[in-house]
Amino acid sequence: MTSLKLLEGFRFLEGQSFMHRVDPRVKMFLALVFMILSLLFDTVYPMITLFCLTFPFIIIAQRVKRWFLTIKSSIFLFLLILTLNTIFLSFSAAVAMCLRLLVLISSFSIFFLTVHPDDLAAALVALKLPYSFSFSISLSFRYVPTLALEVQTIMEAQKSRGLELEKGNLFTRVKNFLPIIVPLVLLSMRRALLVAESLESRGFGTSEKRNFYKQISMSAKDWILFSLLLILLVGGIFIKIMPALIPDGFAWFFQNWPL
Amino acid sequence: MIVLDNVSFRYSNDTAWVLKNNSLRIDQGEYIAILGQNGAGKSTLVRLLNGLLRPTQGNVYINGMNTSNSSVAELAREVGLVFQNPDHQLFAQTVRDELQFSVKTLEWSAEKQNNAIKETLTQLDLTLFSDRSPFKLSGGEKRRTSIGTIWVRDPSILILDEPTTGQDAVQKRNLASLLSRLQTYGKTIFLVTHDIEFTIKHCPRVIILKEGQIIGDGPTMKVFSNQRIMSEACLFPPQIIRLIWKLQETHPNLSMPNNPQEFTQSIENFLKNQ
Ligand SMILES: Nc1ncnc2c1ncn2[C@@H]1O[C@H](COP(=O)(O)OP(=O)(O)OP(=O)(O)O)[C@@H](O)[C@H]1O
Ligand SMILES: [Mg+2]
Secondary structure (H helix, E strand, O other), X not given: OHHHHHHHOOOOOOOOOHHHHOOHHHHHHHHHHHHHHHHHXXXXXXXXXXXXXXXXXXXXXXXXXXXXXXXXXXXXXXXXXXXXXXXXXXXXXXXXXXXXXXXHHHHHHHHHHHOOXXXXXXXXXXXXXXXXXXXXXXXXXXXXXXXXXXXXXXXXXXXXXXXXXXXXXXXXHHHHOHHHHHHHHHHHHHHHHHHXXXXXXXXXXXXXXXOOOOOOOOOHHHHHHHHHHHHHHHHHXXXXXXXXXXXXXXXXXXXXXXX | OEEEEXXXXXXXXXXXXXXXXXXXXXXXXXXXXXXXXXXXXXXXXHHHHOOOOOOOEEEEEEOOEEHHHOOHHHHHXXXXXXXXXXXXXXXXXXXXXXXXXXXXXXXXXXXXXXXXXXXXXXXXXOHHHOOXXXXXXXXXXXXXXXXXXXXXXXXXXEEEEOOOOOOOHHHHHHHHHHHHHXXXXXXXXXXXOOOHHHHHHHOOEEEEEXXXXXXXXXXXXXXXXXXXXXXXXXXXXXXXXXHHHHHHHHOOOOOOOXXXXXXXXXXXXXXXXX
8 A cells, every 4th residue: 555655745735824815826836936946955954944844734734634645655766865875974974865865755745745736727827838739747746646556456466476566675576576677567558548539539639729627826824825835936046156254153063953 | 476464555654555454375386366446446456466556554474475565576476467558567678579578587597497488378379479569469378478478487477457347258268278287288368357257157166355454355256146236236147147136036046057068057957946
């Protein structure tokens, strides 16, 4: 079941929270801002700050449980990053790296947990992207749960003929994924062709102009959140490119631990 | 031997029960079918038998092993589960590699492995395809290959999830003779199916599942001619049973045959007495 749990934090679930009602474009911007900021800095305290800024959004969206499932099932990844970075860099860099992953997961989790695939398409269209492009993106997200279920079934089918996924060294484990990946790719390719045919037979792309069932528009709260995020982004970039701006007593905040 | 002892199952604590309090005993060498509407819980039940799922309450025993204390790999030696869609299973370059992969985990000698593969290829009529890619086979050939990937491991219990869907009449007949042959080797055959005609023709015993509960279990003709069970499970009785019913309306002393083979006999007797 791990494969399914990992995706829990990225699967849309209907809700009534404030975060659910925020314009999808603003939520997209939110994920981008936190992604950029977390990649911009690489020390512990800024990462903690970023996490403290993202986490409240998950609380507001009332999706802490889902988010936690994802974090819990990626614990192996976290440990791997922690070990490798401690060996090759330093402990403090390793902690920062883990926190960065946490921030990345959390910010994208906010987006996918609260944006309905249809709204995603509408948002991309509103950003003036070609419809066929936005449609394929939202369609691929639509297929994430299907894919997860398929992985589950394939794993069960291979386990039934004696494949042990949890056993062996790293090399055998990687090799063991072949019997999972091959059927998955083949099934997905076949489905892609079927979906394309079915879309065509329903007249997809016959007219240039089309109308949308769902309309999105920015409200006052969306603009406020957008502005706050913009200030945060600009502030972060300024501090990064002009370290002179940092007040004297605060330099430690942006430095690594001496470990 | 398969024993279900008061088994209940649900996928998680906050979802409904999928199986409710079922007990069942299947002896070695039986040929048995399980029927029920979509969502009745057939595939779930079958997954409980090889440890892919563990009962939420109660116990499942396979040849004496409690599935709750055994790994899937251990159980897979006893129970071979053939999935509905061969595309979920096939991945290797050739049919032979596909079989090879299945026996690799069994700690058999190279000689035993090769013999098993050769034997399976012959029995399943796959020798001609042994060096072909499994992806270039027809639907029926793919299914035979996927049965082969399980059969080659020589499990004592063979479970097939809806093996007859999408198969033409010839393929169905081939499958039937294949399964009967397996049964003569003393294997337990357990079919999940919607195919009533196939069941009445080949399976001496049938189980009817409805909303997670076994509502019928017994000799196939008996269960299928039980109007209460059939209507509760939304199953339509097979033609021969409906014919007997129709005749019984005017000839109340005509008895229901115990199996399809006896059917001809009863009709002949019936005509003679006219
Ligand atoms: N992985 C799962 N997680 C949660 N619920 C599930 C899962 N798999 C099946 N179910 C639910 O369990 C119930 C029984 O499903 P199951 O697949 O066992 O039915 P089935 O009898 O095999 O049906 P079919 O004839 O359609 O194959 C259904 O209500 C289904 O929604
Ligand atoms: Mg099923």
